Amino acid sequence: MSVGSILRSFRRAFPAFTALLAANANACLVCGGRCEPRQQGHFGSLCRTCFRGIPWITRVYCLICGRPEHCPDCVRRARAAFVLSRSAVRYDAAIRAWIAQYKYGGNEAFEPLLGELLTMAYRGLCAELRLPPSMPRRFDAVIPVPVSEARLLERGFNQAERLGGRLAESEGIPLVDALRRTRHSVKQSAKTRGARLRDTHNLFRADSAAVAELLHSRSRPDSCRLLLIDDIYTTGSTVNACAEALADALRQAAPTLRFEIYCLTLARS
Ligand SMILES: [Zn+2]
Ligand SMILES: [Zn+2]
Structure with missing residues (x-):
């Protein structure tokens, strides 16, 4: 079973959970923690930890x-x-x-x-x-x-x-x-x-x-x-x-x- 089909079945099985996550505008897109809206652009949808974890190629x-x-x-x-x-x-x-x-x-x-x-x-x-x-x-x-x-x-x-x-x-x-x-x-x-x-x-x-x-x-x-x-x-x-x-x-x-x-x-x- 691929990652894709696992994710799809999860979202199908728990629509209420995913809707709840989506409805909470202050929740980090990745982990559900508190997001940091002051971060630049769409990085504002992440919490500080997830943002800091981005593996930039510098x-x-x-x-x-x-x-x-x-x-x-x-x-x-x-x-x-x-x-x-x-x-x-x-x-x-x-x-x-x-x-x-x-x-x-x-x-x-x-x-x-x-x-x-x-x-x-x-x-x-x-x-x-x-x-x-x-x-x-x-x-x-x-x-x-x-x-x-x-x-x-x-x-x-x-x-x-x-x-x-x-x-x-x-x-x-x-x-x-x-x-x-x-x-x-x-x-x-x-x-x-x-x-x-x-x-x-x-x-x-x-x-x-x-x-x-x-x-x-x-x-x-x-x-x-x-x-x-x-x-x-x-x-x-x-x-x-x-x-x-x-x-x-x-x-x-x-x-x-x-x-x-x-x-x-x-x-x-
Ligand atoms: Zn996060
Ligand atoms: Zn090369």
Whole structure:
């Protein structure tokens, strides 16, 4: 039985309990303790202890994928199709539970909190790239990593699209749903690293109409800066396959265009 189905059956069995938790606006979203509304933005939905427990990535070791310790994956990859990837937090037990509550447990109250984590990662990325807040469109488009049709039916939403949409809206950047999955793949987290790298080959394709929209809406005539969004970064094979599909489509549609693809995820495992 998956974490998701356990959470779903719990919520079905104890609707009164979950409603009670939700009704108490002063209760920490995670532990039910007293929340600290003075905390910045949606972090106000957490108590002081849960807020302090957030495993922020404050220093990166691998400059490509943002891993906070030695990284064998980027060394093994001949060339990444993305410039670099950054994540807000480490994928520890707490963050795993928050994401599971949202993705599989259908607890939408976690969305603003996870969105806030992505915003923090975005601010860090902009600071690192020296893109000042005064710059009108720091990125030309926010592009979510797609989920398969089967996953979409089962879950009802694509978390990358929802969280990316929040970021896009607050930053005034268009959200362009430019990628499609060519097949349904087994859950990435259930596979070994080698299998992951093999299985993501040609897993994505770019939608030509969406790529045309993307080229049309860009803010600079000769260059384009794109931001891929996903929830969890593990080996980087998913975001790299997405970046490859996007890069191929851009090279075909606009051979002289200079473009850079960056990735942003909530958590780094
Ligand atoms: Zn708490
Ligand atoms: Zn790396």
